[in-house]
Amino acid sequence: MSGRLIALANLKGGCGKSTLALNLAAGLARRGSVALVDADPQGALRHWSEWSPLVGESEITVLSGDPLQNLREAAQIHRYVVVDCPPSLDMDLTGELMAQVDTVLIPVLPSPLDLWASAGTVESVHNARRINPGLRAWLVLNQVEPSSALSRAMTQALANLDLPTLSNGIRRRAAYRLAMLEGKSVYQLNARGREAVREIEWILEEVLRP
Numbered sequence: 001m002s003g004r005l006i007a008l009a010n011l012k013g014g015c016g017k018s019t020l021a022l023n024l025a026a027g028l029a030r031r032g033s034v035a036l037v038d039a040d041p042q043g044a045l046r047h048w049s050e051w052s053p054l055v056g057e058s059e060i061t062v063l064s065g066d067p068l069q070n071l072r073e074a075a076q077i078h079r080y081v082v083v084d085c086p087p088s089l090d091m092d093l094t095g096e097l098m099a100q101v102d103t104v105l106i107p108v109l110p111s112p113l114d115l116w117a118s119a120g121t122v123e124s125v126h127n128a129r130r131i132n133p134g135l136r137a138w139l140v141l142n143q144v145e146p147s148s149a150l151s152r153a154m155t156q157a158l159a160n161l162d163l164p165t166l167s168n169g170i171r172r173r174a175a176y177r178l179a180m181l182e183g184k185s186v187y188q189l190n191a192r193g194r195e196a197v198r199e200i201e202w203i204l205e206e207v208l209r210p
């Protein structure tokens with residue numbers, strides 16, 4: 001089954017790994033049981049889960065501690081596992097996690113600077129494929145502004161990165177920040193989260209396709 005073990009990775013910080021990890025996990029929770037492995041020592045998802053009304057209610061189990069062990073154990077128990085990888089400090093751990101999952105999503109902000117800074121992460125994917133040849137990987141544009149066509153520099157930088165980009169990206173929306181603040185996902189924001197839910201579902205459909 002495709003997209004069962006999904007890692008959100010980018011050695012560049014602040015590109016949306018944790019935001020995407022928790023919202024994708026919430027979307028997957030409607031399809032089967034989900035564990036969210038917090039591999040970031042900053043523990044963003046652990047903090048979120050401590051006041052999240054979601055965790056008990058919708059079958060998202062947040063695991064902190066040894067990420068590799070948590071990933072292995074969660075893969076035995078849960079239908080889906082989503083891993084929030086750490087930023088730059090721990091490149092080796094990101095590589096080891098990539099060797100264990102079936103899918104990597106690399107969120108990138110739509111600026112050439114951010115894309116260039118993601119080249120090291122793309123290289124980690126290629127390295128991980130030596131031991132995990134079936135690893136599927138995409139870039140995901142995050143915080144896209146409405147109506148802004150991608151600049152020529154951006155399109156060129158994307159083409160140079162040598163990994164496909166998911167056909168649907170994520171817009172910059174207050175709903176993502178609001179959900180995080182309220183200890184929820186965009187699925188629990190009702191009307192306020194409708195557009196965000198739609199784009200998370202588009203991503204899941206593409207990633208879960210065999």
Ligand SMILES: Nc1ncnc2c1ncn2[C@@H]1O[C@H](COP(=O)(O)OP(=O)(O)OP(=O)(O)O)[C@@H](O)[C@H]1O
Nearest residue numbers: 013014015016017018019087143171172173176177
């Ligand atoms: N699509 C979006 N719309 C609006 N705000 C967003 C969006 N994606 C992320 N953010 C905000 O941008 C900031 C960085 O996002 P996030 O913490 O998910 O990134 P990260 O890659 O996990 O960062 P780190 O590398 O520090 O772990 C957060 O304040 C988050 O709320």
Ligand SMILES: [Mg+2]
Nearest residue numbers: 017018040044
């Ligand atoms: Mg994070």
